[in-house]
Amino acid sequence: QKEVEQNSGPLSVPEGAIASLNCTYSDRVSQSFFWYRQYSGKSPELIMSIYSNGDKEDGRFTAQLNKASQYVSLLIRDSQPSDSATYLCAVNRFGNEKLTFGTGTRLTIIP
């Protein structure tokens, strides 16, 4: 079992709809969770971080964390063509500065 798993996609969502990206992790002592956006040919850009159970909202983005189910998700409301990118989930283990990345989900917003 991979440490961090994501559906590789591609995930196609109509413009204006909600895009839902999912990530599961295997290590129960994981404490910090991050979503990065990576445009083709560019480096990853941190868009959301979440540390406790529940929802965290930032503009059109909402991160959801459920530690009991070892599940973290990212919702993108009112999806725009500029949201088309690969979204990487990253997890940090308690007491360790290293991040473990999932394989990423390629999202395409259809105008």
Next chain:
Amino acid sequence: SAVISQKPSRDICQRGTSLTIQCQVDSQVTMMFWYRQQPGQSLTLIATANQGSEATYESGFVIDKFPISRPNLTFSTLTVSNMSPEDSSIYLCSVNPSGSVNEQFFGPGTRLTVL
């Protein structure tokens, strides 16, 4: 966050040669990280570089192949030694500027092609 630059942005190298990649940060950071992203793949951590101590390498990566320097709190280099086509990849450095939370911010990357 932090402003991170990398040099070179891209290079094409011959098999058997070495390339040194530089990473410069606009603020002092304790830890710097070096990643590799092979075509179509996710990020794999190569090593963690602390100032004043030897780098800590991940499983599958060795110092002889990927020597790292960390002479001060704003700069690090990664050398890819004795390159083969399998080393063709994007190499990224990242930093955790806050120290208290584990958010990492990435440089623009170095795209390496080995012929």
